Amino acid sequence: xxxxxxxxxxxxxxxxxxxxxxxxxxxxxxxxxxxxxxxxxxxxxxxxxxxxxxxxxxxxxxxxxxxxxxxxxxxxxxxxxxxxxxxxxxxxxxxxxxxxxxxxxxxxxxxxxxxxxxxxxxxxxxxxxxxxxxxxxxxxxxxxxxxxxxxxxxxxxxxxxxxxxxxxxxxxxxxxxxxxxxxxxxxxxxxxxxxxxxxxxxxxxxxxxxxxxxxxxxxxxxxxxxxxxxxxxxxxxxxxxxxxxxxxxxxxxxxxxxxxxx
Amino acid sequence: xxxxxxxxxxxxxxxxxxxxxxxxxxxxxxxxxxxxxxxxxxxxxxxxxxxxxxxxxxxxxxxxxxxxxxxxxxxxxxxxxxxxxxxxxxxxxxxxxxxxxxxxxxxxxxxxxxxxxxxxxxxxxxxxxxxxxxxxxxxxxxxxxxxxxxxxxxxxxxxxxxxxxxxxxxxxxxxxxxxxxxxxxxxxxxxxxxxxxxxxxxxxxxxxxxxxxxxxxxxxxxxxxxxxxxxxxxxxxxxxxxxxxxxxxxxx
Amino acid sequence: xxxxxxxxxxxxxxxxxxxxxxxxxxxxxxxxxxxxxxxxxxxxxxxxxxxxxxxxxxxxxxxxxxxxxxxxxxxxxxxxxxxxxxxxxxxxxxxxxxxxxxxxxxxxxxxxxxxxxxxxxxxxxxxxxxxxxxxxxxxxxxxxxxxxxxxxxxxxxxxxxxxxxxxxxxxxxxxxxxxxxxxxxxxxxxxxxxxxxxxxxxxxxxxxxxx
Numbered sequence: 255x256x257x258x259x260x261x262x263x264x265x266x267x268x269x270x271x272x273x274x275x276x277x278x279x280x281x282x283x284x285x286x287x288x289x290x291x292x293x294x295x296x297x298x299x300x301x302x303x304x305x306x307x308x309x310x311x312x313x314x315x316x317x318x319x320x321x322x323x324x325x326x327x328x329x330x331x332x333x334x335x336x337x338x339x340x341x342x343x344x345x346x347x348x349x350x351x352x353x354x355x356x357x358x359x360x361x362x363x364x365x366x367x368x369x370x371x372x373x374x375x376x377x378x379x380x381x382x383x384x385x386x387x388x389x390x391x392x393x394x395x396x397x398x399x400x401x402x403x404x405x406x407x408x409x410x411x412x413x414x415x416x417x418x419x420x421x422x423x424x425x426x427x428x429x430x431x432x433x434x435x436x437x438x439x440x441x442x443x444x445x446x447x448x449x450x451x452x453x454x455x456x457x458x459x460x461x462x463x464x465x466x467x468x469x470x471x472x473x474x475x476x477x478x479x480x481x482x483x484x485x486x487x488x489x490x491x492x493x494x495x496x497x498x499x500x501x502x503x504x505x506x507x508x509x510x511x512x513x514x515x516x
Numbered sequence: 517x518x519x520x521x522x523x524x525x526x527x528x529x530x531x532x533x534x535x536x537x538x539x540x541x542x543x544x545x546x547x548x549x550x551x552x553x554x555x556x557x558x559x560x561x562x563x564x565x566x567x568x569x570x571x572x573x574x575x576x577x578x579x580x581x582x583x584x585x586x587x588x589x590x591x592x593x594x595x596x597x598x599x600x601x602x603x604x605x606x607x608x609x610x611x612x613x614x615x616x617x618x619x620x621x622x623x624x625x626x627x628x629x630x631x632x633x634x635x636x637x638x639x640x641x642x643x644x645x646x647x648x649x650x651x652x653x654x655x656x657x658x659x660x661x662x663x664x665x666x667x668x669x670x671x672x673x674x675x676x677x678x679x680x681x682x683x684x685x686x687x688x689x690x691x692x693x694x695x696x697x698x699x700x701x702x703x704x705x706x707x708x709x710x711x712x713x714x715x716x717x718x719x720x721x722x723x724x725x726x727x728x729x730x731x732x733x734x735x736x737x738x739x740x741x742x743x744x745x746x747x748x749x750x751x752x753x754x755x756x757x758x759x760x761x762x763x764x765x766x767x768x
Numbered sequence: 769x770x771x772x773x774x775x776x777x778x779x780x781x782x783x784x785x786x787x788x789x790x791x792x793x794x795x796x797x798x799x800x801x802x803x804x805x806x807x808x809x810x811x812x813x814x815x816x817x818x819x820x821x822x823x824x825x826x827x828x829x830x831x832x833x834x835x836x837x838x839x840x841x842x843x844x845x846x847x848x849x850x851x852x853x854x855x856x857x858x859x860x861x862x863x864x865x866x867x868x869x870x871x872x873x874x875x876x877x878x879x880x881x882x883x884x885x886x887x888x889x890x891x892x893x894x895x896x897x898x899x900x901x902x903x904x905x906x907x908x909x910x911x912x913x914x915x916x917x918x919x920x921x922x923x924x925x926x927x928x929x930x931x932x933x934x935x936x937x938x939x940x941x942x943x944x945x946x947x948x949x950x951x952x953x954x955x956x957x958x959x960x961x962x963x964x965x966x967x968x969x970x971x972x973x974x975x976x977x978x979x
Contacts, residue, residue, distance in 0.1 A: 603886070673886075
């Protein structure tokens, strides 16, 4: 009798630890907040509107996800260069800001499944006359420090080697400002962001047809936060199924280009 | 009665013995002039008496209060009592530049003697009048001449009613034309029987105003005696040698 | 335009908060540090000297990052963003002010202390009534320099996500695709510093009654 009870207790204990996994989701729910880290000057994914509110595609999607998890969304602007530290030290719960999934990043953190396709492209001024990657030989190229634009450029070895200089900027805006004054001849950045930029600014920028690496956006979590990641992924898939995600995507991009559940 | 009593005072800086087994005393109402070459220990003596420096050995008694006993200084309370009986006038005046002349003289009265503002003000104005500076009460030290500053310094010291006034070369930092202003004041104080110890190079003044004089050289008392006699007719060879440097009635 | 100004004003308020709190804590804190730096005991003097060297020898931006992320790795607990900024700014600026105080204190003639002592003034009275007023006058120009630098340094708070003026200006620039907000921010900083400079100038004039 006693031995059976003991065995039953051990089994129950093992079972519960196996099922508990990690406490990330329960901790988040107890906190009542999902703290989302972003570079708040990255339209259309996450940025500040005229009323100084933080808005964007990722913000709208995240807000809905948070609602479904029963917590409030807290968008937290951070310095993009410090994003790994902010996440690692628990200051933010996720990085959700047009965040490209790369092999290197996947080693250090946990990603959701891709939710949007993107590419790294090269933006030049319309009147500059550059039309191909080859035409930029011996020229200067700018990009945001700490972004996947840098990785994409490194991967395009021949192209990078042909350049005179690669200049790193704090954010895409500053890189584009330098493009404007011809401090650099081209800027490597996300296709999605470039298109949004050109559309809203009406500036005479052009995206070269030759793209660098195609990539996907995902949501970044701390390595051990499996439960949290799974819950967010689940919410995203549910939103894709019931059309909520599609509606938000059309609002921001004119068409449902999201790839969740597809 | 001895107002000041210094016995076997010694002070060294490392190997250099600046004051060496020095003893002297000053009676009530007496003016003692201390003369001697530079570096002889005269200033150190005054500074040891006012606890600006600490002597290594000896006994100092001021107005009955023992502030130094066999090389050991008294506790804080006794020190305060004793030092309050002393006033010191510096060669460089050391007036407080951010206080008006009046406030320079009232500040310590209010903070140390706890006199009322009105009391202190009255006493200060009276002293300044006496110094011939009644009209300068609202001025600031920066606006005064050296002679005026020193007279304010004397008023500041007198305001606390000390039993003994010490002067550390009071006119050495002054232009020759201004020294007489200060010497006049000291002369008046002497006439009023204020007990004073004056370290000075003004030999004529020492001879005429001091009751006694003392020559200190290399930290020891070389000669001591009635001022007029010592200066006009020194007994000791070294005293004679020292005084020879001074022309009659002149100054180093 | 109104919305832009409103956004920049929000940022300015944060910048001013950082500015005011830093001064509130750093100015008093610097005094014991300065005294410790001048202490006769090497046990007190040496670590303080080291602290001043590190604070003045490393970039403030690095110190902000360190204060914010560092404790997490070592102690497991961290400051919130704004607190981290204030802590980092305070301990940095206290070091600079301490050196200014030290310079001023060492320039006060020893005769002032001696006259006060001979008159029987207590150590407290000597410090508060004789030394401090003279110290303040001496250190005004150098202190004005540091305070003006502080106004501009508040822009560094954005490195750990504190939404101060410069960050607001950069965001507005991103949104409007124009550099105008940046120049506007420049004007804001200029005005703030003009007020600071004027303030110190007037203060210096008020203390010119003595040499």
